[in-house]
Amino acid sequence: xxxxxxxxxxxxxxxxxxxxxxxxxxxxxxxxxxxxxxxxxxxxxxxxxxxxxxxxxxxxxxxxxxxxxxxxxxxxxxxxxxxxxxxxxxxxxxxxxxxxxxxxxxxxxxxxxxxxxxxxxxxxxxxxxxxxxxxxxxxxxxxxxxxxxxxxxxxxxxxxxxxxxxxxxxxxxxxxxxxxxxxxxxxx
Numbered sequence: 022x023x024x025x026x027x028x029x030x031x032x033x034x035x036x037x038x039x040x041x042x043x044x045x046x047x048x049x050x051x052x053x054x055x056x057x058x059x060x061x062x063x064x065x066x067x068x069x070x071x072x073x074x075x076x077x078x079x080x081x082x083x084x085x086x087x088x089x090x091x092x093x094x095x096x097x098x099x100x101x102x103x104x105x106x107x108x109x110x111x112x113x114x115x116x117x118x119x120x121x122x123x124x125x126x127x128x129x130x131x132x133x134x135x136x137x138x139x140x141x142x143x144x145x146x147x148x149x150x151x152x153x154x155x156x157x158x159x160x161x162x163x164x165x166x167x168x169x170x171x172x173x174x175x176x177x178x179x180x181x182x183x184x185x186x187x188x189x190x191x192x193x194x195x196x197x198x199x200x201x202x203x204x205x206x207x208x209x
Protein backbone atom coordinates (compact mmCIF):
# COMPACT_ATOMS: atom_id res chain seq x y z
CA UNK A 22 0.00 0.00 0.00
CA UNK A 23 1.45 3.37 -1.05
CA UNK A 24 2.05 5.91 1.69
CA UNK A 25 0.83 9.20 0.25
CA UNK A 26 1.03 11.18 3.49
CA UNK A 27 3.33 14.19 3.48
CA UNK A 28 6.54 14.14 5.51
CA UNK A 29 5.88 16.37 8.55
CA UNK A 30 9.51 16.31 9.73
CA UNK A 31 10.66 19.42 7.78
CA UNK A 32 7.85 21.47 9.36
CA UNK A 33 8.82 20.34 12.85
CA UNK A 34 12.53 20.76 12.19
CA UNK A 35 12.04 24.29 10.82
CA UNK A 36 9.84 25.26 13.76
CA UNK A 37 12.46 23.98 16.15
CA UNK A 38 15.45 25.27 14.20
CA UNK A 39 14.32 28.81 13.50
CA UNK A 40 13.04 29.34 17.04
CA UNK A 41 16.25 27.91 18.51
CA UNK A 42 18.41 30.19 16.37
CA UNK A 43 16.43 33.28 17.40
CA UNK A 44 16.53 32.43 21.11
CA UNK A 45 20.25 31.74 20.98
CA UNK A 46 21.00 34.96 19.12
CA UNK A 47 19.56 36.49 22.29
CA UNK A 48 21.51 34.10 24.55
CA UNK A 49 24.74 35.02 22.74
CA UNK A 50 24.07 38.65 23.64
CA UNK A 51 23.26 40.13 20.24
CA UNK A 52 19.71 41.22 21.14
CA UNK A 53 17.57 41.49 24.24
CA UNK A 54 14.51 39.39 24.97
CA UNK A 55 12.08 40.25 22.20
CA UNK A 56 8.47 39.50 21.28
CA UNK A 57 9.72 37.70 18.14
CA UNK A 58 11.26 34.98 20.31
CA UNK A 59 8.08 34.59 22.36
CA UNK A 60 5.81 34.57 19.31
CA UNK A 61 8.00 32.02 17.55
CA UNK A 62 8.08 29.96 20.74
CA UNK A 63 4.29 29.80 20.90
CA UNK A 64 3.42 29.41 17.24
CA UNK A 65 6.31 28.02 15.18
CA UNK A 66 8.43 26.32 17.80
CA UNK A 67 5.34 25.27 19.75
CA UNK A 68 2.21 24.90 17.66
CA UNK A 69 3.89 23.90 14.38
CA UNK A 70 5.83 21.15 16.15
CA UNK A 71 2.63 19.90 17.79
CA UNK A 72 1.04 19.71 14.35
CA UNK A 73 4.09 17.88 12.99
CA UNK A 74 3.92 15.47 15.92
CA UNK A 75 0.26 14.71 15.28
CA UNK A 76 1.07 14.11 11.62
CA UNK A 77 3.91 11.76 12.65
CA UNK A 78 1.36 9.87 14.79
CA UNK A 79 -0.76 9.36 11.69
CA UNK A 80 2.31 7.96 9.90
CA UNK A 81 3.02 5.58 12.78
CA UNK A 82 6.38 7.21 13.62
CA UNK A 83 6.85 6.89 17.39
CA UNK A 84 10.16 8.79 17.32
CA UNK A 85 8.66 11.69 15.34
CA UNK A 86 5.52 11.99 17.45
CA UNK A 87 7.53 11.88 20.67
CA UNK A 88 10.12 14.39 19.52
CA UNK A 89 7.89 16.96 17.85
CA UNK A 90 5.06 16.99 20.39
CA UNK A 91 7.52 17.09 23.29
CA UNK A 92 9.61 19.93 21.90
CA UNK A 93 6.49 21.81 20.80
CA UNK A 94 5.30 21.65 24.39
CA UNK A 95 8.79 22.61 25.59
CA UNK A 96 8.54 25.86 23.64
CA UNK A 97 5.07 26.58 25.00
CA UNK A 98 6.15 25.93 28.61
CA UNK A 99 9.28 28.01 28.12
CA UNK A 100 7.26 31.00 26.89
CA UNK A 101 4.86 30.57 29.83
CA UNK A 102 7.79 30.52 32.26
CA UNK A 103 9.39 33.60 30.67
CA UNK A 104 6.12 35.53 30.74
CA UNK A 105 5.34 34.35 34.27
CA UNK A 106 8.74 35.51 35.48
CA UNK A 107 8.52 38.83 33.63
CA UNK A 108 5.03 39.64 34.94
CA UNK A 109 5.62 38.15 38.41
CA UNK A 110 2.73 35.70 38.07
CA UNK A 111 4.61 33.33 40.35
CA UNK A 112 7.99 32.84 42.01
CA UNK A 113 10.97 32.07 39.79
CA UNK A 114 14.12 30.34 40.98
CA UNK A 115 17.02 30.37 38.52
CA UNK A 116 18.64 27.28 40.05
CA UNK A 117 15.37 25.33 39.86
CA UNK A 118 15.00 26.51 36.25
CA UNK A 119 18.39 24.87 35.68
CA UNK A 120 16.78 21.57 36.71
CA UNK A 121 13.98 22.16 34.19
CA UNK A 122 16.64 22.55 31.49
CA UNK A 123 18.61 19.57 32.77
CA UNK A 124 15.53 17.32 32.56
CA UNK A 125 14.99 18.41 28.95
CA UNK A 126 18.61 17.38 28.40
CA UNK A 127 17.87 13.96 29.91
CA UNK A 128 14.94 13.55 27.53
CA UNK A 129 17.07 14.71 24.62
CA UNK A 130 19.97 12.37 25.33
CA UNK A 131 17.70 9.33 25.20
CA UNK A 132 16.17 10.67 22.00
CA UNK A 133 19.75 11.01 20.69
CA UNK A 134 20.27 7.31 21.41
CA UNK A 135 17.13 6.68 19.35
CA UNK A 136 18.77 8.47 16.38
CA UNK A 137 21.52 5.86 16.16
CA UNK A 138 20.91 4.09 12.88
CA UNK A 139 19.34 7.23 11.38
CA UNK A 140 21.30 9.80 9.37
CA UNK A 141 24.22 11.75 10.82
CA UNK A 142 22.41 15.09 10.50
CA UNK A 143 19.61 14.05 12.87
CA UNK A 144 22.20 12.58 15.22
CA UNK A 145 24.00 15.94 15.25
CA UNK A 146 20.76 17.85 15.93
CA UNK A 147 19.98 15.76 19.00
CA UNK A 148 23.56 15.61 20.32
CA UNK A 149 24.01 19.37 19.99
CA UNK A 150 20.61 19.95 21.61
CA UNK A 151 21.59 17.73 24.56
CA UNK A 152 24.76 19.80 24.98
CA UNK A 153 22.75 23.01 24.72
CA UNK A 154 20.27 22.01 27.42
CA UNK A 155 23.05 20.97 29.77
CA UNK A 156 25.10 24.13 29.13
CA UNK A 157 21.98 26.19 29.88
CA UNK A 158 21.39 24.17 33.06
CA UNK A 159 24.99 24.72 34.20
CA UNK A 160 24.60 28.43 33.51
CA UNK A 161 21.58 28.59 35.82
CA UNK A 162 22.95 26.33 38.53
CA UNK A 163 26.26 28.12 38.91
CA UNK A 164 25.35 31.62 37.70
CA UNK A 165 28.13 31.48 35.15
CA UNK A 166 29.80 34.64 33.78
CA UNK A 167 28.64 36.40 30.60
CA UNK A 168 31.21 34.66 28.36
CA UNK A 169 29.61 31.32 29.22
CA UNK A 170 26.22 32.60 28.04
CA UNK A 171 27.80 33.78 24.79
CA UNK A 172 29.43 30.37 24.27
CA UNK A 173 26.14 28.63 25.02
CA UNK A 174 24.33 30.95 22.62
CA UNK A 175 26.72 30.14 19.79
CA UNK A 176 26.32 26.41 20.47
CA UNK A 177 22.54 26.91 20.29
CA UNK A 178 22.80 28.79 17.01
CA UNK A 179 24.75 25.86 15.54
CA UNK A 180 22.14 23.43 16.88
CA UNK A 181 19.27 25.43 15.39
CA UNK A 182 20.93 25.79 12.00
CA UNK A 183 21.61 22.04 11.93
CA UNK A 184 17.85 21.43 12.22
CA UNK A 185 17.16 23.99 9.47
CA UNK A 186 19.73 22.25 7.26
CA UNK A 187 18.10 18.85 7.80
CA UNK A 188 14.64 20.29 7.06
CA UNK A 189 15.94 21.81 3.82
CA UNK A 190 17.65 18.52 2.88
CA UNK A 191 14.41 16.58 3.32
CA UNK A 192 12.29 19.05 1.33
CA UNK A 193 14.83 19.30 -1.49
CA UNK A 194 15.26 15.52 -1.69
CA UNK A 195 11.51 15.01 -1.99
CA UNK A 196 11.14 17.86 -4.48
CA UNK A 197 14.00 16.70 -6.74
CA UNK A 198 13.68 12.94 -6.24
CA UNK A 199 17.33 12.69 -5.23
CA UNK A 200 19.70 13.75 -2.47
CA UNK A 201 20.65 17.42 -2.88
CA UNK A 202 22.13 18.21 0.55
CA UNK A 203 24.09 15.39 2.19
CA UNK A 204 22.75 14.16 5.53
CA UNK A 205 25.23 11.34 6.15
CA UNK A 206 23.01 8.36 5.48
CA UNK A 207 23.75 5.37 7.69
CA UNK A 208 23.83 1.82 6.35
CA UNK A 209 22.83 0.71 2.88
